[in-house]
Every structure is written in C-alpha cells, then in structure tokens.
Amino acid sequence: MALQLRRHGIRNVRPLLGGYHAWKDLGYPVEEVPEGSGAGGSDEAVATEDLTT
Amino acid sequence: MAETLQFVVQHGYLLLFFWVLMEQAGLPIPAMPLLLAAGALAGQHQLNFALVVLVAATGSLFSDTFWYFFGKRKGPIVLNFLCKIALEPDSCVRRTESTFTRFGLQTLLICKFVPGLNTAAPALSATAGIGLPQFLLYDFMGALLWSSAFAGLGLLFSRQLDRVAHDVAQFGSWTLLLVIAGIGGYVAYKFYERHRFLKQVAGFRITPEELKEKLEAGEPMTIIDLRHPLDLLPDPQTLPGALRISPEELESRQSEITRGGEIVLFCT
Secondary structure, three states, rough: HHHHHOOOOOOOEEOOOOHHHHHHHHHOOOEEOOOOOOOOOHHHHHHHHHOOO | HHHHHHHHHHHHHHHHHHHHHHHHHOOOOOHHHHHHHHHHHHHOOOOHHHHHHHHHHHHHHHHHHHHHHHHHHHHHHHHHHHHOOOOOOHHHHHHHHHHHHHHHHHHHHHHOOOOOOHHHHHHHHHHHHHHHHHHHHHHHHHHHHHHHOOOHHHHHOOHHHHHHHHHHHHHOOOHHHHHHHHHHHHHHEEEEHHHHHHHHHHHEOHHHHHHHHHHHOOOOEEEEEOHHHHHHHOOOOOOOOOEEEOOOOOOOOHHHHOOOOOOEEEOO
C-alpha cells in the first residue's frame, strides 16, 4: 500500500514496522475506535455485525 | 499415482484421516490426490465411498476446531501467523477477511476449495465471534462438500485415473521430477517476489519507538489504520488520532491525508 501511494507521488509514506500489535506490545498508548468509523464503508461494517448474529 | 493407490489400499481410512488432519493443520501436503485416489478405489469396490467422505471430513473438522479455539484465544495474531507461512503473505490477511465479510458463515462451505483460505477461515470464524455450534455445523458441511467433491471425481473417473497411473508409471521418475521442478520453480518465484518487495519497503519503514518520539515531539503526522473491521472485533482500539481508511478507499480519500507531515500506515 505504501509503495502504491509512493507511485502516486506521495513520497512521505512510511509503513509501521510490526503493525498495530508491535505498537501495543510495547505498551504505547491506544484509544477506542469511534463507532461507525469502520474502514471499508458501512456495508462492510453491517456484514461484520451479521456474522455474529 | 500407482504408489499412492497402493499406499491407500494398505492403510485405508486411517491414512486418509491423518493426512487430511495434517493438511488442514497447515502442513503443505495436499490431500486432494489422496481423496481422488480414495474415490477411485471406492469405484473399484476396495474402499467404501461414504466412509471415505466421512473420514476425510472428520479429519478436517478436528484440525479446524483446533484453529477455531486457537483463533478465539489469540485473535487476529493467528491469522497473521497463518498468512506469514502462505506464499502471498501481503495479500493473504486482507483477502481472507474480505471473503469472510462478503460471504459470512457461507465462507466455511467454500473455503476448502480455496488454498490458504481453508486453514485461515476457522481461526477467523472465532475472531468474528461465530459460536461453536454454528461453526461446527457449517465447517462440517463444508468439509463434507469438499471431500465428496474430490472423492466423487475419483469415483467418476476411476478407470481414467487407473490409466493415468499406468502411463505415469511408464514414464517413471521423469514425470515426478518435472512436477517437483514446476512446483519448486513457482514457490521460488514467489519467494523472490517477496524478497524484492521487502527490500523495497525496508528503506522507509518507521519503528514504533521512532513514531512515538515523533508524536511526543508534536511533529505533523497522519496515521492511517488500514485494518479490516474484523480485526477490530476482539480489540476495538487504534493508535492515537489514527484515521480509519481501507486500502480500497485510500486513493479516493487522499484529500483527508495531510501532505505536509509524514504519513504512517499500519495493519495488524
């Protein structure tokens, strides 16, 4: 994804080494995801809810 | 094929059970040729077709239940691990999660036919909060569908498979060498692609320590959380101030990304 953005001319893109879990495992601060902010739009969020019902 | 048939006749259902169990556990030992062979043997009345299907499906269910409980305990980490050992680790997690979101529980019915998805789907079911009874029902139905499809093909084409086995035996070890070289070449190419990709990315990655320092220093920065909604179900938290944008939306939402400071992307 970072490479894709760089190819679009956005040069200051940097992927986080180890991702979310590396950040959390180090005990660094995290915050609650606000409701309705599911990436991928509302359809994906609704489908995800359906799985658990 | 001749050796495979002979081996299946000698060890029968027990071999089939453990082979499927190991394949579904993640070992790169495809059970499909064995299912075809078992089906062909059922066509020649050396094995019972219904038992072949049932034994294979049960072996699959055992492994899948293990991954289900492991996924329940460890969450998305299990999916990350499974995708790391896959040939295309960078698209594996996203592809698996998108399939699951699109098809829901029905993913368990089709996942056995999709390499990679078959091992990852049980762990993802647990992460998505699917209950054990529902999981067992759908997973077993999927396993029955898969084992009956391949054993059924073996049963239908038992005569042809016998002829193929005979032809392969005539060409001897050259056929085997050709197949191994083909598979080996494909795997080597995928590893080369992966190595080249990592080399390209290595130069501009940011460590968590560096990111924390920059945030504390108040440097202008945009953090983008690319994780799939399924990843958030067991742990609905994110990095401070992170924007939630899916990889598919990244281009259309470029205006939300501050061009001044650095843009940090992260997944699971």
